[in-house]
Amino acid sequence: MYKKGDVVLVRSIAGPAIPHVHVRLHKKIVQKPKTYGEFNDKGYVAWDATLIYKSEINKLNKEWSISWKYPDNVEIFVFEEDIIKEKKI
Numbered sequence: 001m002y003k004k005g006d007v008v009l010v011r012s013i014a015g016p017a018i019p020h021v022h023v024r025l026h027k028k029i030v031q032k033p034k035t036y037g038e039f040n041d042k043g044y045v046a047w048d049a050t051l052i053y054k055s056e057i058n059k060l061n062k063e064w065s066i067s068w069k070y071p072d073n074v075e076i077f078v079f080e081e082d083i084i085k086e087k088k089i
Contacts, residue, residue: 002086004028007052009084018064021056022087023049023076045080 002008006025012018025047033043051057051074060066068074 002028002047002080002083007087007089008049008078009087010049010078011082011084013079013082018066019056019059020084021060022052023047023078024052025049025078047078047080049076049078050074051076 002025004025004027007022008025009020009022011020027048029044029046029048031041031043031046034041051068051070054070057068057070057074061068068076
C-alpha cells in the first residue's frame with residue numbers, strides 16, 4: 001500500500017495525547033508470524049522513517065521531552081497500523 005519515499009501522517013504508539021507527526025518512509029520491514037511453543041507472535045509490518053518537519057520535532061521536544069533534534073536525530077520506527085494517511089506534498 002505504501003512505498004519508499006511516501007510522506008505519511010502517523011500517530012504515536014505512546015497514546016493519543018502525543019500529537020501526530022509527518023514522516024518520510026525509507027525501508028519496509030515485514031516480520032512474518034512465528035510460533036514459540038505456546039507463544040504465538042502475530043508478526044508486523046513496519047517502516048524505518050524520518051521525521052520531516054522541524055516545527056513538529058521542536059514541539060515534541062519542548063512539550064513532551066522527546067529527544068529528537070533536527071536535522072541530525074530524526075530517525076523513527078513506525079508500525080504500518082499507526083499510519084493515518086498518506087500526504088501529498
